[in-house]
Amino acid sequence: MKATPINRRKFVTNTALSAMGLLLGQDLLGATTAESERRSYDLMKEVLKYRKIDTHAHANPSNFNTVLDTADRLGIQKLVLANHAYPPFGGMDVYRTINDGVIAAVKRFPDRFLGYFTLNPNHPKESLEEMKRCIDQGLIGCKVYTEVKISDPLYRPIIEQCIAHNLIVHVHSECDGYFRRMWDIKVAPNASLPEDYVIAARRYPEAIFEYAHIGTGNDFEWACKVLTGTPNIYVNAGASDNEEPLIDTVLKYFDEDKIFFATDGSYYQSIGKILASRATDAQRRKIFSENFINVLKKGGRHVG
Amino acid sequence: MLVDLNAYVGHWPFQQFRVTTCAKLLEKMNQYGADVSVVSSLHGLFYKNVQSANEELVEELSSDRRFRDRFIPFAVINPTYGGWREDFETCTTKLGMKGLRLYPKYHNYQLNDPGLIELVKRARDRGLPVAFKIRMVDSRTTSWMDIPYIFGSPQPEWDLKDVMPIIRAVPDAKYIILNVANSMVLGAEDLALLRKTDFVFDTSGKSINNLAAQIGTYGKEKFAWGSHSPILDYLTGLIRVESLREIEADAATKELIRSGNAKRIIGI
Numbered sequence: 001m002k003a004t005p006i007n008r009r010k011f012v013t014n015t016a017l018s019a020m021g022l023l024l025g026q027d028l029l030g031a032t033t034a035e036s037e038r039r040s041y042d043l044m045k046e047v048l049k050y051r052k053i054d055t056h057a058h059a060n061p062s063n064f065n066t067v068l069d070t071a072d073r074l075g076i077q078k079l080v081l082a083n084h085a086y087p088p089f090g091g092m093d094v095y096r097t098i099n100d101g102v103i104a105a106v107k108r109f110p111d112r113f114l115g116y117f118t119l120n121p122n123h124p125k126e127s128l129e130e131m132k133r134c135i136d137q138g139l140i141g142c143k144v145y146t147e148v149k150i151s152d153p154l155y156r157p158i159i160e161q162c163i164a165h166n167l168i169v170h171v172h173s174e175c176d177g178y179f180r181r182m183w184d185i186k187v188a189p190n191a192s193l194p195e196d197y198v199i200a201a202r203r204y205p206e207a208i209f210e211y212a213h214i215g216t217g218n219d220f221e222w223a224c225k226v227l228t229g230t231p232n233i234y235v236n237a238g239a240s241d242n243e244e245p246l247i248d249t250v251l252k253y254f255d256e257d258k259i260f261f262a263t264d265g266s267y268y269q270s271i272g273k274i275l276a277s278r279a280t281d282a283q284r285r286k287i288f289s290e291n292f293i294n295v296l297k298k299g300g301r302h303v304g
Numbered sequence: 305m306l307v308d309l310n311a312y313v314g315h316w317p318f319q320q321f322r323v324t325t326c327a328k329l330l331e332k333m334n335q336y337g338a339d340v341s342v343v344s345s346l347h348g349l350f351y352k353n354v355q356s357a358n359e360e361l362v363e364e365l366s367s368d369r370r371f372r373d374r375f376i377p378f379a380v381i382n383p384t385y386g387g388w389r390e391d392f393e394t395c396t397t398k399l400g401m402k403g404l405r406l407y408p409k410y411h412n413y414q415l416n417d418p419g420l421i422e423l424v425k426r427a428r429d430r431g432l433p434v435a436f437k438i439r440m441v442d443s444r445t446t447s448w449m450d451i452p453y454i455f456g457s458p459q460p461e462w463d464l465k466d467v468m469p470i471i472r473a474v475p476d477a478k479y480i481i482l483n484v485a486n487s488m489v490l491g492a493e494d495l496a497l498l499r500k501t502d503f504v505f506d507t508s509g510k511s512i513n514n515l516a517a518q519i520g521t522y523g524k525e526k527f528a529w530g531s532h533s534p535i536l537d538y539l540t541g542l543i544r545v546e547s548l549r550e551i552e553a554d555a556a557t558k559e560l561i562r563s564g565n566a567k568r569i570i571g572i
Binding site for chain 1: 537
């Protein structure tokens with residue numbers, strides 16, 4: 001947005017406070033002062049200034065063009081597909097089909113898409129076999145929805161294989177907050193809560209966990225207070241909720257190297273809340289892409 | 305010119321937000337190049353007697369000459385509370401309020417309430433717009449003390465269709481529909497009615513996720529930038545506008561959304 005010239009005197013004559021008959025004649029000095037204080041701000045220049053990797057994306061062949069068009073519009077260079085089964089149950093054939101789609105997408109758009117595979121830990125043996133297949137196909141992390149909690153023993157063999165292959169463990173999250181506790185609305189009874197993440201992260205300090213969409217479907221202040229101090233938990237700050245203090249609160253509780261940019265399909269909110277935060281330019285660069293690149297680099301993967 | 309059609313001054317009782325005063329909001333406006341904000345009292349919607357909040361807002365706006373040409377106050381009126389007609393008169397004739405923000409869910413009345421219909425007709429007769437919020441905050445993450453309109457419950461948050469009863473009742477009034485979250489699906493009859501109505505959506509809500517297509521559905525006169533500050537981040541609603549390509553919204557259309565439509569609906 002580029003500010004356009006304003007005839008504030010004319011505008012003010014029609015606005016509210018002038019109707020009070022108290023203020024208009026005195027406003028000109030104030031208007032002059034305010035005019036000098038008002039900065040020019042080129043919003044789209046800021047939006048496009050930062051290289052971005054969306055670590056929590058969803059896409060399929062029916063909307064590749066739409067997703068990539070939106071990404072282009074907002075300067076998102078790469079997107080990590082984190083597709084999962086919904087509803088979150090079923091045999092492994094369901095999961096293999098989803099993973100085939102992600103593998104195909106990465107092969108079709110190698111410069112734009114990276115991919116996580118998804119599993120159902122309720123089928124442990126087949127999950128490990130599927131995991132091996134997906135690693136061989138170049139997928140870089142494991143995304144599970146609410147099949148089991150991240151702290152469930154069924155998850156342990158998967159986490160151990162993620163450690164062995166330097167893969168990110170990314171699990172859908174919620175909070176045991178207001179609407180779950182007060183209204184008994186358990187949208188996802190096996191959803192991983194912040195407390196569950198901490199249990200898993202402390203059991204496996206060498207694993208890398210990505211806490212999904214802090215602040216969306218969960219209370220970000222609650223999540224921050226529970227997750228803080230667990231150095232192997234990274235938070236992705238994506239998704240639909242863009243409460244004004246969210247990013248600054250995350251920065252208060254987390255090392256600035258532990259925050260990922262992500263959208264979960266909510267592109268505008270996920271960029272807006274970072275740009276409107278108090279994060280410094282260097283912190284924004286880290287969040288938008290550098291932190292994720294560094295995590296992959298430690299695992300021997302280089303994102304160009 | 306840039307007009308924010310959806311801002312507040314005050315506190316939210318369940319969570320800390322930073323931009324709580326006119327001075328802080330003005331600082332934010334200056335930071336991002338906004339010229340004018342339409343404001344009402346945030347905490348005032350929780351007052352039993354909301355008129356006290358309207359008076360507080362005007363007192364704050366009168367306290368610093370820098371505020372005088374940067375803010376347009378809207379009144380919060382509860383048409384089920386004693387003396388609301390006098391409140392409406394005072395706000396619109398003495399306090400310079402240029403529109404109304406109404407909160408049926410927080411003030412516990414339905415959109416076919418006779419008091420509401422009378423209030424909207426009074427606003428119509430004065431040429432004042434009436435604003436409704438689809439939601440204030442996401443019910444999934446709000447406080448246990450907030451209103452029981454809860455995602456996933458038998459009494460969910462509002463969808464766009466839930467605003468339609470008052471538009472059907474008073475179709476010739478002017479409306480502002482703010483923070484459009486949740487479904488925007490309308491039946492054919494309601495969609496036709498809404499298209500004919502003099503109204504705007506602000507761009508703060510998460511359902512404004514394909515503004516180019518939504519302009520195609522409703523028309524370029526039906527959208528105006530809103531931040532929903534201090535609850536939502538200041539920029540998301542504006543990115544939705546500024547990221548439109550020339551083929552989707554030419555310069556004149558963007559200017560309508562930045563300020564022209566807000567000025568039209570407020571009548572200034």
